[in-house]
Amino acid sequence: MKKIGILGGTFNPPHIGHLWIAEEVRIRKQLDEIWFIPTRTPPHKDTSVLEASHRLRMLRLAVRDNPHFHVNALELEREGKSYTYDTVRDLTSSYPEDDLYFIIGGDMVEYLPKWYRVDELVHMVRFIGVSRPGYTLETVYPVECLEIHPLDISSTFIRNRLEDGELIRYLLPDDVMNYIKENQIYGYR
Numbered sequence: 293m294k295k296i297g298i299l300g301g302t303f304n305p306p307h308i309g310h311l312w313i314a315e316e317v318r319i320r321k322q323l324d325e326i327w328f329i330p331t332r333t334p335p336h337k338d339t340s341v342l343e344a345s346h347r348l349r350m351l352r353l354a355v356r357d358n359p360h361f362h363v364n365a366l367e368l369e370r371e372g373k374s375y376t377y378d379t380v381r382d383l384t385s386s387y388p389e390d391d392l393y394f395i396i397g398g399d400m401v402e403y404l405p406k407w408y409r410v411d412e413l414v415h416m417v418r419f420i421g422v423s424r425p426g427y428t429l430e431t432v433y434p435v436e437c438l439e440i441h442p443l444d445i446s447s448t449f450i451r452n453r454l455e456d457g458e459l460i461r462y463l464l465p466d467d468v469m470n471y472i473k474e475n476q477i478y479g480y481r
């Protein structure tokens with residue numbers, strides 16, 4: 293039996309905020325592995341996101357130097373919106389022996405009431421909520437909240453800096469930054 297942390301996300305692009313919360317939760321909850329699961333179609337983001345193949349490649353580059361980190365691409369194979377309910381249902385049936393912990397930042401803790409079939413979902417997986425600047429960890433749902441030193445970094449911030457021609461070095465792994473440069477995505481110039 294393994295204890296597996298799941299960090300679902302759009303990863304558009306992945307950044308050190310994602311890696312920071314994943315490693316903090318892994319150590320504090322003594323998890324064996326963290327699985328990063330990129331969404332195909334994020335349930336609540338209206339604006340179009342970068343194509344999944346780029347996000348997947350960047351995510352693989354971001355996690356590759358940590359032996360506890362893995363990428364699981366199961367959501368990319370599923371049509372339609374990437375609801376966590378469907379993902380958790382599939383994972384619990386494929387890995388019935390393992391304990392799953394779904395990690396979310398404060399923005400998603402606040403948004404939890406709007407998640408698809410949330411009343412069932414919270415009984416299917418353990419939710420771990422972590423601090424994120426600008427958001428609380430208050431919720432009526434059974435979420436275990438961990439106060440983690442907050443890092444005020446988001447994918448939006450990085451995309452905006454790229455659009456403005458500003459530096460992004462140190463906000464994300466060098467390999468991901470180089471991928472963005474080589475593929476000239478997010479308006480890189």
Ligand SMILES: Nc1ncnc2c1ncn2[C@@H]1O[C@H](COP(=O)(O)OP(=O)(O)OP(=O)(O)O)[C@@H](O)[C@H]1O
Pocket residue numbers: 300301302303304309310313395396397398399400422423424425443444445446447448449
């Ligand atoms: N700096 C951060 N601190 C805490 N949690 C974070 C941080 N960045 C991302 N997360 C969490 O990681 C998960 C995936 O986030 P996501 O890939 O959407 O990144 P994002 O930075 O929020 O993106 P965007 O700015 O495009 O909305 C979410 O649960 C989110 O709350």
Ligand SMILES: O=C(O)c1ccc[n+]([C@@H]2O[C@H](COP(=O)([O-])O)[C@@H](O)[C@H]2O)c1
Pocket residue numbers: 299300301302303329331334335336337374375376377400403406407408
């Ligand atoms: O299932 C839902 O209704 C739902 C609504 C909002 C977010 N999520 C999941 O929460 C994770 C973080 O979402 P995001 O959009 O911040 O990348 C990602 O795995 C999403 O699929 C899931």
